[in-house]
Amino acid sequence: QKEVEQDPGPLSVPEGAIVSLNCTYSNSAFQYFMWYRQYSRKGPELLMYTYSSGNKEDGRFTAQVDKSSKYISLFIRDSQPSDSATYLCAMDDSGGYQKVTFGTGTKLQVIP
Amino acid sequence: EAQVTQNPRYLITVTGKKLTVTCSQNMNHEYMSWYRQDPGLGLRQIYYSMNVEVTDKGDVPEGYKVSRKEKRNFPLILESPSPNQTSLYFCASSLSWDARDYEQYFGPGTRLTVT
Numbered sequence: 001q002k003e004v005e006q007d008p009g010p011l012s013v014p015e016g017a018i019v020s021l022n023c024t025y026s027n028s029a030f031q032y033f034m035w036y037r038q039y040s041r042k043g044p045e046l047l048m049y050t051y052s053s054g055n056k057e058d059g060r061f062t063a064q065v066d067k068s069s070k071y072i073s074l075f076i077r078d079s080q081p082s083d084s085a086t087y088l089c090a091m092d093d094s095g096g097y098q099k100v101t102f103g104t105g106t107k108l109q110v111i112p
Numbered sequence: 113e114a115q116v117t118q119n120p121r122y123l124i125t126v127t128g129k130k131l132t133v134t135c136s137q138n139m140n141h142e143y144m145s146w147y148r149q150d151p152g153l154g155l156r157q158i159y160y161s162m163n164v165e166v167t168d169k170g171d172v173p174e175g176y177k178v179s180r181k182e183k184r185n186f187p188l189i190l191e192s193p194s195p196n197q198t199s200l201y202f203c204a205s206s207l208s209w210d211a212r213d214y215e216q217y218f219g220p221g222t223r224l225t226v227t
Contacts, residue, residue: 102156
């Protein structure tokens with residue numbers, strides 16, 4: 001079993017929809033959680049960073065962590081065609097980049 | 113412009129022919145790392161460097177070498193490439209290893225094919 005599981009998609013939604021992207025994990029020591037966005041032929045870029053459980057909001061993006069269920073989510077409100085990308089979750093237990101475990105990514109397509 | 117650059121962006125080579133993929137950052141970052149990205153496996157760390165002359169293995173270091181002689185450069189060396197090293201490679205850098213305070217920036221990627 002992988003430490004981090006992420007549905008690869010693809011996920012196709014109409015413009016303006018609310019998108020929910022999810023990851024599950026097995027390591028209960030994970031307490032730092034990240035979401036990256038990766039456009040085609042580009043490197044990943046950090047979208048959201050959260051510590052422990054709870055919600056964090058940044059514009060149209062909301063990251064949610066449920067440590068009791070070992071489940072994290074990224075919600076995108078009012079989705080735009082420019083949101084079409086692959087979204088990677090990442091997590092670790094120490095807050096250091098040398099130990100981060102990445103999910104495999106979910107490909108999202110927002111249809112105009 | 114603050115950036116991480118990688119060269120070459122695309123490379124096709126043959127088994128056993130030594131190659132180097134260069135990585136350079138212009139942000140005076142201390143922490144640098146190399147990842148490979150494979151379908152179904154995600155991003156996996158190959159090597160990382162906390163500072164000049166300080167490097168350590170990541171999750172998949174076999175078949176790779178690195179060096180960090182200057183702060184801005186972190187080349188990835190494949191002494192004897194094999195087909196299972198065909199992958200998309202990313203270099204990344206951050207002001208510090210501490211993900212709690214500092215964002216990690218990724219380069220554009222190098223697509224390597226070993227035949």
